[in-house]
Amino acid sequence: MGDVIAGRQTAAYDGELVVFLIGMRVNSVLKVREWLPVAKAMGPMLRELMKDKDSGLLGFRTLPTWRGVTLIQYWESVEKLQAFAGDNNRTHRPAWVEYFRNSYKGGAVGIWHETYVVPAGNTETIYGNMPLFGLGRVKGVEPVSQRTETAAQRLHQTE
Numbered sequence: 001m002g003d004v005i006a007g008r009q010t011a012a013y014d015g016e017l018v019v020f021l022i023g024m025r026v027n028s029v030l031k032v033r034e035w036l037p038v039a040k041a042m043g044p045m046l047r048e049l050m051k052d053k054d055s056g057l058l059g060f061r062t063l064p065t066w067r068g069v070t071l072i073q074y075w076e077s078v079e080k081l082q083a084f085a086g087d088n089n090r091t092h093r094p095a096w097v098e099y100f101r102n103s104y105k106g107g108a109v110g111i112w113h114e115t116y117v118v119p120a121g122n123t124e125t126i127y128g129n130m131p132l133f134g135l136g137r138v139k140g141v142e143p144v145s146q147r148t149e150t151a152a153q154r155l156h157q158t159e
Helices: 032-051 078-086 092-102 135-139
Strands: 005-011 017-026 057-065 067-074 109-118 127-130 141-143
Touching: 005 092, 017 032, 017 057, 017 078, 032 057, 032 067, 032 092, 032 109, 057 135, 067 078, 067 135, 078 092
Parallel strands: none
Antiparallel strands: 005 127, 005 141, 017 067, 017 109, 057 067
């Protein structure tokens, strides 16, 4: 079973969390010159962020689709996410400018994102016989205990 962790686990992370969903969609498959640079832009950003332990990016997961890709990212704070996005000396801002200069007007590729700020103690996770996954991959997992047996307990809704 390899990396599978037996039994019921819950994510050990319980601090404030920002869940950032970001993606792109190829609208015109044949207009490769417009969408390929957009598709290539995320890799350098992720490599830069993962090398910088103070960036605020806790972890991510990439989900390819037929016409694009979606990334689920976990961040320490919305301030750190926005600091990265707006910094002219980091990889995001130049890629964003390039997108609007070369790809946006043609409509061959679309981009999107959604940001969710989750206060500490407002996440609920369960992993049954799974490898490290999702939020559990960020700071690891711990066995479900009497204190965290139910979803309501993991959300701190009951004593």
